[in-house]
Structure formats: structure tokens, C-alpha cells
Amino acid sequence: MPTRYFRAGIGTVIYNDAHELAFFKRAKHPADIWQFQQGGIDHGESPVTALWRELMEEVGLCEADIITAHEMPHLISYRDLNATDDHNIARIGQTHQWYFLKLKEGATIDLTRATDDEFKDWRWVTFEEAISKTSPHKQHVYQALHSYFTEHITKTPR
Numbered sequence: 001m002p003t004r005y006f007r008a009g010i011g012t013v014i015y016n017d018a019h020e021l022a023f024f025k026r027a028k029h030p031a032d033i034w035q036f037q038q039g040g041i042d043h044g045e046s047p048v049t050a051l052w053r054e055l056m057e058e059v060g061l062c063e064a065d066i067i068t069a070h071e072m073p074h075l076i077s078y079r080d081l082n083a084t085d086d087h088n089i090a091r092i093g094q095t096h097q098w099y100f101l102k103l104k105e106g107a108t109i110d111l112t113r114a115t116d117d118e119f120k121d122w123r124w125v126t127f128e129e130a131i132s133k134t135s136p137h138k139q140h141v142y143q144a145l146h147s148y149f150t151e152h153i154t155k156t157p158r
Contacts (some may be wrong), residue, residue: 004091005092006077006094006095007040007080007093007094007095008040008041008091008094008095008096009037009038009039009040009041009050009094009096009097010025010038010039010047010050010054010093010096010097010098010099011036011037011039011076011096011097011098011099011102011141012036012037012038012051012054012055012098012099012101013036013098013099013100013101013145013149014037014059014061014101014103014109015037015100015149015153016101016102016103016124017102017105018124019149019153019154020124020125021036021124021125021126021127021130022036022037022059022103022108022109022122022123022124023035023122023123023124023125023129023130023133024037024118024121024122025030025056025061025119025120025121025122026118026119026120027117027118027119027120028117028118030135032101033134033135034130034133034134035134035135035138036130036142036145037054037055037058037119038054038094038096039053039054039057039058039118040054045055047097049103050058051069051099052090055101056113056114056115057115057116057118058116058118059102059109059118059119059122060109060110060111060112060113060114061101061107061109061112061113061117062106064104065103065104065107066101066102066103066104066107066128067102067103067104067105068100068101068102069099069100069101069102070097070100070101070102070152070153071097071098071099072097072098072099072100072145073150075095075096075097076096076098076141076144076145077093077094077095077096078093078094078137078138078141078154079092079093079137080092080093080094080137080142088098096141097122098145100148100149100153103123109122118157127142127145127149127150128146130142130146131143131146
């Protein structure tokens with residue numbers, strides 16, 4: 001029987017001065033789902049290296065576009081109902097290191113700069129909207145992100 005595992009990855013909550021959150025509409029499977037940006041950590045890659053690589057690949061942002069990067073102190077896992085087998089190994093979900101990224105004033109999200117076609121649209125939302133619009137299997141993740149954002153990010157000086 002193949003090994004079952006949770007894929008390691010990073011996730012980002014990109015926010016602006018008004019504490020609005022960048023929310024993205026998937027172009028690839030599962031298409032048309034709204035979510036925060038997230039991606040896998042390649043073998044031998046650090047989470048921070050994966051963060052900046054995935055950010056450019058998926059949303060066209062680089063480290064210079066971000067004023068603050070705050071790492072959440074713990075990982076969050078979820079079972080992935082849309083998981084596919086990777087190399088005949090049954091993936092049952094994902095575990096992410098999450099980062100809260102404050103977009104620099106004047107920096108813009110332009111999906112045409114992304115090197116991958118992961119997303120086809122984006123918009124600014126509140127956490128309440130993000131929680132209500134994402135897939136049910138990710139809602140507990142977004143609720144945990146919301147709690148941390150409220151307790152640790154929005155209470156710090158902008």
C-alpha cells in the first residue's frame with residue numbers, strides 16, 4: 001500500500017494598509033475556487049525560499065513589493081478533498097507555513113507578471129468574506145489565520 005502524506009507548503013495572506021486581504025480565483029484544478037495564495041515546498045527548499053518563489057510564480061509579486069513579512073509561529077494542516085496522487089503516493093492533504101505579507105504602498109498585484117497561470121482573477125476582501133467564500137475543508141485554516149491576524153498583526157503599528 002502506498003504511503004499517505006500531507007504535502008508541505010507555504011501560504012500567504014497579502015494585506016494592505018486598510019487590512020484588506022488579496023483573494024485569488026483559481027484558473028487551474030480545482031478551477032474557479034477563491035483562496036489565499038499557497039504553494040508547495042520543493043525537495044530541499046526552505047519555507048522562506050518557497051515563499052518568494054511561489055509568490056512570483058502565482059501572483060507576480062517579489063520581495064521588493066512587500067514591506068513586512070510576518071511568519072505565523074505554527075503550521076496548519078487540512079485534508080484536501082481535491083488531492084491527487086503524486087508519483088503513486090496518496091496525498092491526503094496539505095500542511096502550510098503561513099506568512100502575513102503587507103503590500104508596500106504603490107505596489108500592485110498584476111497577475112500578468114506571474115510566471116505560472118495559477119490564478120485568473122483577484123480582489124480585496126475581508127477575512128469574513130474569505131472564510132465564507134473558500135472551500136469548506138479550508139475554513140478552519142482561514143478562521144485560525146483570522147484569529148492570529150486580529151491578535152498579532154492588526155494590533156501592531158501600521
